[in-house]
Amino acid sequence: MKLDWHGEDGGAGATIIRDFFVEGESDRLTDVLLCAPSHLEPVPCCSVTRESLRKGLAVSVDKAERQHRALRGALADHQVRCHLLPTHADLPDLCFTRDTGVATPWGLVALNPAMPHRAREADHVAQALSRLGARPVRRICEGRIEGGDICLARRGLLILGISGERTDEAGAHAFAEPFAANGWDILRYAFDPHFLHLDTQFCMLDAHHALACVDVLDDAFLAAVEARGITLLPVSYKEARGLGCNILSIDGRTILMGAGHDDVAARISAAGFQGVALDVSQFAACGGGIHCMTMPLRRTAG
Numbered sequence: 001m002k003l004d005w006h007g008e009d010g011g012a013g014a015t016i017i018r019d020f021f022v023e024g025e026s027d028r029l030t031d032v033l034l035c036a037p038s039h040l041e042p043v044p045c046c047s048v049t050r051e052s053l054r055k056g057l058a059v060s061v062d063k064a065e066r067q068h069r070a071l072r073g074a075l076a077d078h079q080v081r082c083h084l085l086p087t088h089a090d091l092p093d094l095c096f097t098r099d100t101g102v103a104t105p106w107g108l109v110a111l112n113p114a115m116p117h118r119a120r121e122a123d124h125v126a127q128a129l130s131r132l133g134a135r136p137v138r139r140i141c142e143g144r145i146e147g148g149d150i151c152l153a154r155r156g157l158l159i160l161g162i163s164g165e166r167t168d169e170a171g172a173h174a175f176a177e178p179f180a181a182n183g184w185d186i187l188r189y190a191f192d193p194h195f196l197h198l199d200t201q202f203c204m205l206d207a208h209h210a211l212a213c214v215d216v217l218d219d220a221f222l223a224a225v226e227a228r229g230i231t232l233l234p235v236s237y238k239e240a241r242g243l244g245c246n247i248l249s250i251d252g253r254t255i256l257m258g259a260g261h262d263d264v265a266a267r268i269s270a271a272g273f274q275g276v277a278l279d280v281s282q283f284a285a286c287g288g289g290i291h292c293m294t295m296p297l298r299r300t301a302g
């Protein structure tokens with residue numbers, strides 16, 4: 001079926017770049033986009049960061065750089081190629097690369113972040129990606145949409161979080177168009193902006209298991225997910241608020257997760273997954289965990 005992709009030149013039928021694509025969140029990750037936290041600052045644009053500021057948090061860039069290097073090391077240990085965005089002094093949340101773009105089965109899509117300081121990231125990311133030979137095949141300009149609200153649960157199932165703030169109906173609708181046109185099942189979940197993004201409450205471990213903050217997610221959503229054959233491993237709200245739910249599945253078996261979430265680690269391992277815990281405290285204090293710090297560029301199925 002013909003997709004109505006728009007390249008930067010605005011013309012329909014722009015070349016579809018197939019090098020960087022993802023069909024499902026837990027297929028084998030081979031390439032990921034990250035950005036070192038050289039200019040990380042706690043911007044009071046989400047509830048977790050505001051709480052950190054209330055408690056007098058001062059982010060240590062040195063510590064954050066060390067934690068980020070360890071994350072890159074863990075990714076490399078698992079044969080994942082890390083591509084680094086250039087840092088930018090005016091973009092304090094740039095290290096949360098998840099939110100500005102997403103690889104889809106049809107190529108990379110540049111998103112439309114809602115927060116003004118994050119909207120500025122989009123051009124920077126698009127330029128860096130094109131230097132990698134990965135020009136986004138589409139840019140969402142309607143409404144707002146951030147990558148933390150997009151879950152390509154598995155081939156054929158797209159889950160979208162819609163808080164109305166970071167992602168709204170118009171942005172979600174625009175993003176979902178090609179998925180709908182290709183017959184994907186699309187599950188939309190509306191929630192309160194307090195909870196920031198879907199990926200702070202819900203993350204896929206493999207095609208049939210997810211971590212879920214069951215005391216926050218509403219029952220209809222939980223039932224809809226379970227009806228699709230996904231078993232939920234519960235995470236408490238306190239753990240989720242500390243980004244304990246915000247994990248990166250390398251291959252549907254190995255899970256990179258924040259350190260200090262012992263209950264989550266125990267549940268993951270009881271379910272047969274291999275958790276790799278990494279200290280990302282400096283990022284968590286700014287509202288993001290390992291899922292937010294990684295933009296998968298390519299995953300291979302099978």
Ligand SMILES: NC(=[NH2+])NCCC[C@H](N)C(=O)O
Nearest residue numbers: 046096148197286287288292
């Ligand atoms: N995908 C995510 N949950 N990203 C977290 C981003 C945190 C960042 N401080 C913001 O508020 O935008």
